[in-house]
Amino acid sequence: MAKKGGRRGGNKADREFVSEAEEILETMRGRLADLSDCLGAGAEADPELVNALFRAAHSLKALAGLFRFDPISGLAHKLEDVLDGLRLGRVALAAPLVGWLDETIALFGSLLGQVGDGAALSESAARIEQLTAGVAELTAPAQPQDEFASLDLDASVLRALTEYEEHRLRENIRRGRHIALVDAPFEIKTFEEGLAELSGALRESGEVLSTLPTPGDALESQIRFSLLVATDLSPAELTARIEFPGAAVRTVRAGRAGPRPPAPAEPAAAPAAPAMTPAELAADASAPIPELESLKSISDTVRVDIRKLDDLMNLVGELVIQRGAIGDLIARLGGHSETAKIARDFTKVHKALDRKLRELQSAVLEVRMVPLRQVFEKVSRVVRRLRRELGKQVELEIRGADTELDKLIVEALVDPLMHVVRNALDHAIEPADERRALLKQETGRISIDAFQRGRHVVIQVRDDGRGIDRAALRGRAEQLGLVAPDAALSEKETLDLIFAPGISTREEVSETSGRGVGMDIVRSNLAALGGVVDVESTPGRGTAIAMTLPITLAIIQSLIVGVRDRRFAIPLNSVLETLVIDPTAIQVSEGRSLLNLRGTPLLLRRIDEEFALTGGARAVRPCVIVIGIGEQRVGLVVDRLEGQQDTVIKPIQGPVQNLRGISGATDLGDQDPVLVLDLSALVEDALRRREAA
Template identity: 45%
Template sequence: MSGNSSSRAIKDFLAEAEEIIEKLSIDLMALGEGNDGRDTDPDLLNSIFRSAHSIKGLAGMFGFDDISSLSHAMENLLDHLRLGKVSLSPLLVETLFEGLDLLLRLVNGKGTSESFTLDGAPMQARIAALLNAPPPQADDPIRALPLDPAVLNVLTEYEEHRLRDNLEKGRHILLVKVAFALASFDQELGEISDVLKSNGEIVSTLPCAGDFADKIAFQILVATSLSHAEIKEKLDRPDAVVEIVKDSSEAAVRPSTAITVPPASPPVASPPGKLDVIKETLSESDGGGASLRSISRTVRVDIDKLDYLMNIVGELVLSKGAVAMLCDQLKAQNNALAGDLQKVTRVLERRLHDLQKGVMDVRMVPVSQLFEKVIRIIRRVANEQGKKVEVDIRGADTELDKLIVEDLSDPLMHIIRNAVDHGIESPEERRAAGKPEKARIYLWASQKGNHVVLEIRDDGRGIDPERVRKKALEKGMISAEAELSRDDIFNLILAPGFSTRDEVTDLSGRGVGMDVVRNNIAALSGMLELDSTFGQGTAVTITLPITLAIIKALVIKVSGKAYAIPINSVMETLLVETASIRTIERLEVIDLREHTLPLVRLSRLFRLPTAEGSPSKLFVVVVGLADKKMGIVVDDLLGQQDVVIKSLGSTLSFVRGIAGAADLGNQKTVLVLDVGGLMSESLRGDSSFYV
């Protein structure tokens, strides 16, 4: 295999393996619900088993024996679990999670080097110990059932286990016999099966012997909490015969506690270091009928290809702008073709807008992809520290640009680790403080206009002002006489190198703190806000643009130079009297509809030469993110235009207040302002941000 072919193959493997492992992780977290004494969904167990089998086969196909061997061991354990040979326990779930973590590390390692490997022997030994545990001895209740030996003898080992499990839970066992016309038996059998599945569990479906001239008959063994009469009524088929195999009186007083877990968004829980996930109910469309077509209509596309496509669309948008300017010039010269050219330009503009919107929609992914990864981190860290945590997730279907989601992963991981490590108390501390033993972390997402707001909140110990003050004094960041306001405390926490940890751990104490998180968010043209109440909890709010690709911008002029402000951050533009500007604590402000609006002069910020004298009126562009507003003082407003933001690169990454550069289509390049960064720094009153 050539080098290029090998590289493509590895990429295909990584994409497929990552998708399988993500689903396996979600299903494993749902499996933890079984440790609360609830029924384990057999479909969930089968889904987990299939995922382990899939990763084993995929790794074997690419020759990754270490991954294949580990996943094979996990598959064996899961097979024993679904057959009832081993029982669900915190130790078993924890072992599966640790095996999953090792799988993920192996898969990620293959992305850097095909020869990358880790020692999986200890994990496989742990799995082998669970497999070799002696099963509990009990009389087989199946043999006491009045079932035809012909039926009993053909039940698979898995079906026998499901039958025993339902008997132990005190459910009715019924045998439904029905004959179907040969021409439509598959559809009719599917309809009856759907009715029975929605009201119980189908243990087995078997052909039924008998004298049926032009028909085919089946007998369906069903376990249900409904009575014989209720099932008969639900089926609504006079020709269906429903026989009672086991009529359990217990079922009448003990309703089923089985929880149906939607495969797209299962509830999540874990063993030790308890983690529960509360999600909004998602409705699913019920699609019936069998088909050879794939259920999924999605296509996995490399994000680099989408970037290339977006760049082409961006160049077309700029070319359209150039054509529009030529059209205006021809119109000014009274050229006869100007009218026709203008009509064609408008059609082109509409089609380009549709194309641009389509490409941007393709790049959008739900933040649930990010939240699912975060849940794994919460679970692992909580487990390591013996803390009990549940997660409240809302707005997981809110969409963001794929690249923003990827770049947001590390900052969000740091925030979550801080929440569990610093914020959440131990169960003993929480009990002593009169709090529930189980802490709660909130992961909420919502769309507000052209921005997405992520809120990460906990009900932990909050930020202790005295502790912050003590650490700031030790580091020489403040004087002993300094009085710290609420904002000052948060500013210190966001300062470089600040940490309240006394010792270095795997999670914190290295001085790489929230300042790095804030800078990473600023690089995405976003804004980070911190709020906390001592003893009650901490909230981190991140406001981000939906996409950083093609945007509409307001082009402004300052000291003879043009700049662009993303229009999704612009709330309004004003023409204000210079005399109405006043100064409060070194910050210029104006009164806007009974509110104080802070101002930033770009000419001072960027150290640009200013004209002599002071004009009587100034243009102010009011920008906002979340509930924060700020006015940017400019010399002139040049109009709106579609622009494609290009990165300034790592060489100029230190430049503050600039998100990138954009071509206006008239051979002129302008700098695009980073509204989030400007607001974060100016509203914090950073003196180094001004002249």
């Protein structure tokens, strides 16, 4: 009977299975993405990709069998059969096959999720049966052809070929490549090295189809082998390329030289396309789409290089030593009067402890960091599925996949990122016939770029679609009462209206991206991570959405400030500069406090007014903390600066738990909790009030 699987965190064996299986699944997803590219390039499967997929399916089958998850093992066995047919040429690479592979791998992800949650795998029996039944339609064998009749090759050589080698030979004949037999002598003592050298040289010039022993005369110290090769080079070119002593190249079938496909012409300047409407821009994103598998990791495991753990343990050992030294000093302070000298020694030990703690902090944070590649691969998988469902030709470009973020932030980033990408795919990118009429390339383009900027990471999603219709956006905002008809808005303020609540029109939202909430939820989700989102758009040319996030939320360096009789912590990763100003430098315009900062107006917010603080007096000369998140700039007015300190943000309970502008609390070591400001919320509120004014 099939094992049901334990709950995440409860059954160690099941957790190990999920962790190992998810890693195999990630490999399969990546290989399938490459195989999909082969489909677009001419429906010719790369044998290395197919073999890699086959090996991954075999590994998953064996792993599931070991842990007695029979439904997973059985489905993996069926996947093996399909992939074996593909690599042997019995199954053709086509869109239905790629779709079946995609659905099967998605089902594996769902099954692993059930194992992690302790659900019975029997719940997915119908879906497994449905996918299994669809295999018969995909595996109809191709009509055999006698391609070998034209080969100048001994029948004994053909009889020695395996089924897979015969398939690769047929494939290369069909592609019109030269088929050559390379005969070479090898010294028996160095046979393996010599064969590896020749095989490597031949692989640089083509594909080695088979390696066979050659009967005939040879020196006593030598052995002869023949290598069957498919190549685009002539015999003379191949001989010159391999430069192997005694090697003889004989053509057994002459190929043909095919012309290279012409490079696509650059499109002429396109007329302006119909811009995106507010409904299209603010397509909703709360309830999951049934067809789309969960994009979040099933396993909570982070695989760590053992050298990182060794470094971490060494640092812990040194901290133990420093802690013992502090204990010794405390004992001396209690039994002697030489307090001045002990205090100096105590300071030295404290500095050493502080240094080691910082090294430990850096090492722990490094362990928590994961590359964005994990998220981008999942996004790319969903894009492939959606473009099939929507019937659109879209190319996805990804850059900066090795950029690292804290794993917790990466997990929370998935939903906002996918919502933005879905909007671009479903609404921004025009259908092929519309793009042709606009003199654009038929294939639309969506790019995702990630890069580090200081202590933040920026993720930019850009498309070459319709762009945003500003007039329609403004009109919808006025209709909802979000903007006064006579309000003067800048270009940026108009575009930022897409983040206003309720700006979408649900009746016009599509099945793909209309799911109950809009871009305001994307902004709020990013704000919960300490991030912001910015938009730029050109009608007819496309839109760019930039998401800026902190690298980590674990341990952060903060600026401690005083406001009247209270203290607050401000995360330093968003602080651009600090100023001490004269109160007369603050100007009030249309209800907004502004500071002329080197010729640029800086919007100000007084923290005491924000939280209605009345105890204590204001400073005669206040301080301004210039905050920068993404492209946004706001100045926070406080009374004093009290220094910098590493802080661990902890959740808070009680009346201030849901107070906007507060992200948590921290302990500075004096038993007096200090509230940590939520800079994203404060900046967002400041800009929203400015727009309302």
